[in-house]
Amino acid sequence: MLAARLLLIMLALVCLAGCPSQSNDPTKKSQTVVTITPAAETKFKEFLRDSPGDHIRLSIKDHGENGFQYALNLESPPIPSGAVVQDCQGFTLAVSPRDLVYVEGSTIDWETRLNEPDGFKFDNPNALKSTTEQTTKDRQ
Template identity: 35%
Template sequence: MAVKLTERAAEQVKQFQVEHNFGDEMVLRIGIAAGGCSGFSYTLNFDDTFDEKADTKYDCGGVAVVVDKKSALYLDGTTVDWYESLEKQGFTFENPNATKSCGCGSSFQA
């Protein structure tokens, strides 16, 4: 399995890339970092590097997504979506490997 972006999330990423004049070499890097209120926090940023030995690359609705192999252990099967309401907007993570998540959804335990 892999990390997936919903159609809404992919459209938001593409829009951001256009607004910031990112070229085709830029990829969306999804990962994890130690910390957050539940143990691990999700990371989401743009990067212009890809290492075939350390990373896995996916195409998600026309968006190049890169996940490092360590993060992939915790993110396998995760779906990234875009949420928008009157109160807030942003990316959400549906992670089948998370045994516990914090109330804000930005960190988890596996």
């Protein structure tokens, strides 16, 4: 019993030391879901430059023997109810609870490639292989 209490106290201290503060929306708490490299952060901000208030939604489009296929969508508010929110230096990332188990602990990077189009790269400890689909909302 004492060991369980000590473990809970230690977990609470780790969370207090490592969890970001609340997002701009006081009803949604921010938590760290993925690590975003400086190169990826720069690209996300570029994509959102003309869309203040919008957020990036990260989801798993498909998963199977070939790994995960990720989708990154630029979306207008509101953030869907129940979504896990991560405040990132100047933008917001939202992940549905359904996809959280698959993406948690991942690192998102931006790669400049010689023989292929530049793009986001996922390093996900939960998957063997991955592909990324980048989509944006229609701007009419």
